[in-house]
Amino acid sequence: MDGDLGDFLRSRRARIRPEEVGLPSYGRRRVPGLRREEVAQLAGVSVDYYIRLEQGRGTGGTSRTKSGGVSDAVLDAVARVLRLDETEHAYLRAVARPQPGRAVRRPSVPRVRPGVQLLLDAMERSPAFVLGRRMEVLAWNALADALLGFGALDPAARSMPRMVFLDPAAADLYPEWAAIAAQTVANLRISAGLHPDDPALTALVGELSVKSADFRRLWADHEVKACAYGVKRVRHPVAGLLTLPYETLAVPEDPDQTLVAYTPEPGSETAARLALLGSWRATTAG
Template identity: 80%
Template sequence: MTGDRNTADIGDFLRSRRARIQPEEVGLPTHGRRRVPGLRREEVAQLAGVSVDYYIRLEQGRGSGGTSRTKSGGVSDAVLDAVARVLRLDETEHAYLRTLARPRDRRTAVRPAAPRVRRGVQLLLDGMERSPAFIVNQRMEVLAWNALGDALNGFSRMAPEERCVPRQVFLDPAGRELYPEWHAVAAQTVAHLRLSAGLHADDPELCALVGELSVKSEDFRRLWADHEVAECARGVKKIHHPVTGLLTLPYETLSLPGDPDLTIVVYTPEPGSETAERLALLGSWTSAVPEATERA
């Protein structure tokens, strides 16, 4: 089943990238009626310097055949590099194509146990007193957080299944109020989830999450069909908090070398900025609430 999905993914991905490029952009004539938008398969093959038959097999998920192979039987770097050049793939898209073209052998793959957040990592989060921080896995599920991250997002008040960024964005009606730039957040979330799905095609829970979102959200289905892939390594996110109002939050992500499926997300507002001051107010307000409760 995983192999069938991987085959469909590489075909859909390459077709979507062909459709983005017009023949005149790459010096090809545009005479005659064209039944498909963008480049035809034979045009991609010509520009990449491979046979039409080989490119068709690659797009159909059968690219391990033929002569342009690695010793392990996968598609060669030269072919993938040439196709990426013709289709003008960026670094993330290029890496994603490699993943789709060279699926791991799931017959012998041993799925590792779900990663747990080590105590030392939790202490690292807790030490970031001025920055909201949390940890997500490959499914963008939130596994741990610090006090300010909880004050900002309310993770401790959520059921475990609700601590999932894609579910919050697409299935929680409050998501559109939380993110003033919802459409940008939604597109970025899907692009990152598709990249993760390519890297973890043997993760049944990730497949189930994609299925759930596809069934329950028309917006997710539309964005998923675009086959955009992106790594959310850094950026700026705007959040409307019910206590502090609008917060403009630059963020950075950190990978854990010992736990490759875990990522630390840290919001890094500029010191002295209005957002930094509002976060400090939020932190002091939330820390005072338990004390007031105890006095009562």
């Protein structure tokens, strides 16, 4: 995914007005936000150094680590000037210092440990599933299947990005589809930064870019945001409108897998509707 570093830095400086960082705003600007020269000045590096950093051409001089990458001090200074949050700061480090050699050979189809599946099955009141690094759905419990229909999908379609952007029913399933779509892309961007040499991830981004104008637009925004917790609303054809808080947990011993659990408030209308949905699934499955 060549160009991610430069595109990301340009998108971040475009959102900052000069007066926000104590610079006078005068004269006509060809592009919004800070100029590269201004970022370099505020970060305490030479203009040439910052330009080469943004262009991905490498940087020489004393601001490099012994391994040849851009130093933490420079990246921290740029992050401060561009007002990056914690997730954006981590993404900057990942794309500025890619480590292709750290990839471990894994099965073409990732496997979820039996113990993790047992954990999912034990969560009878909570729809829960496991995502891989490309946000592909690797495992789920009965209630998640009743809610989102993973089992009826072709294995290649068991992918949250594909479900959100390529399934025509997604707009009906998610009343706040636009927010879900933006969140999905922002989360996928983090994985792309951490795994720049993953051919399957690159292919997924390429496929979605070709097939979905909405995905292309959102990908070009270079937003990065982890979906650690929050609330989603789902409109199910049987259970109706559900308000679903969710939590995400890292799967032990596998940093590429994340367990997602919807956690409705006990005694809430959503909890009652999920219980009915579970009973309905048990009846129809039998």
